[in-house]
Amino acid sequence: MTRSVLAVSMVLAGAALAQDTDFSKVEVKVVPVAGGVSMLVGQGGNIGVTTGKDGVFLIDDQFAPLLPKIRAAVKTLGEGPIRFVVNTHFHGDHTGSNALLGEAGTVILAQENVRKRLGVERINPRTKERTPPSPPAAWPLVTYADGVTLYLNGDELEVTHVARAHTDGDSLVRFRKANVVHMGDVFFNGSYPFIDVDSGGSIDGTIAAVEKVLPSIDAGTKLIPGHGPLGTRSDLQTYHEVLVSIRDRVKALIAQGKTLDQVIAAKPTAQWDATWGKGFLGPDVFVSFVYRSLTEAKSSGQK
Numbered sequence: 001m002t003r004s005v006l007a008v009s010m011v012l013a014g015a016a017l018a019q020d021t022d023f024s025k026v027e028v029k030v031v032p033v034a035g036g037v038s039m040l041v042g043q044g045g046n047i048g049v050t051t052g053k054d055g056v057f058l059i060d061d062q063f064a065p066l067l068p069k070i071r072a073a074v075k076t077l078g079e080g081p082i083r084f085v086v087n088t089h090f091h092g093d094h095t096g097s098n099a100l101l102g103e104a105g106t107v108i109l110a111q112e113n114v115r116k117r118l119g120v121e122r123i124n125p126r127t128k129e130r131t132p133p134s135p136p137a138a139w140p141l142v143t144y145a146d147g148v149t150l151y152l153n154g155d156e157l158e159v160t161h162v163a164r165a166h167t168d169g170d171s172l173v174r175f176r177k178a179n180v181v182h183m184g185d186v187f188f189n190g191s192y193p194f195i196d197v198d199s200g201g202s203i204d205g206t207i208a209a210v211e212k213v214l215p216s217i218d219a220g221t222k223l224i225p226g227h228g229p230l231g232t233r234s235d236l237q238t239y240h241e242v243l244v245s246i247r248d249r250v251k252a253l254i255a256q257g258k259t260l261d262q263v264i265a266a267k268p269t270a271q272w273d274a275t276w277g278k279g280f281l282g283p284d285v286f287v288s289f290v291y292r293s294l295t296e297a298k299s300s301g302q303k
């Protein structure tokens, strides 16, 4: 069982980088959100965008082969060069266009661990798969430890770091006036989330990040998830309930001395699998991340 979970994890890592995707077939669609903010859906992490007198601002940039389509979609919203990009974290399906944008003069901002991770060769500790460092043009020019605020296009954009959630370098971006929050991969809307335990992510940090957001939003807030459809507060509440229930069940099984295989066999996610397990991650792989996060959390990651 463990071997098959590892095999699926390897497939997942490949899927996350989408090396086999035929990008010529991918369409980049514009989903209007609120207050001049839109979401672009293509392949990989959902992109947030605003345009206006201060220029084009993006949150995440998917994959390099999609950049012409991303630019074309942005052009339907407003003119001007892409001035700033915030990366919600370092994964390739959120930073893949960084190098091309950086070369073209876009200022890339991210939490400091994103720059650290993009700048070095990454070796998967279990599969030994190697990912070379990204070229310097892809590295964020501006980094922050805890957050930064941008005053753009008549709105106030609060970028806030949440510790050890999906990775060790996650940021959330809140548009104060538009009442929109881009959640990055801290929020998978309607499916089990990938938690990158090997890059400092954890189930407890993911839950803590959601708990930080929930009291600060209202029924009118629109949430752009890293993956999945545009969401609302009630979607985030449901996500929170699912994550807390599964985390608590896995924790109880670990306390009984169960191994990973035994925890998976106990099917702690069973009641949600028909819906939540049909997305990005199957239940067994998700449970393995939760288990590893609760048993290895203190020894992994940079922080």
Ligand SMILES: [Zn+2]
Binding pocket: 089, 091, 166, 185
């Ligand atoms: Zn990710």
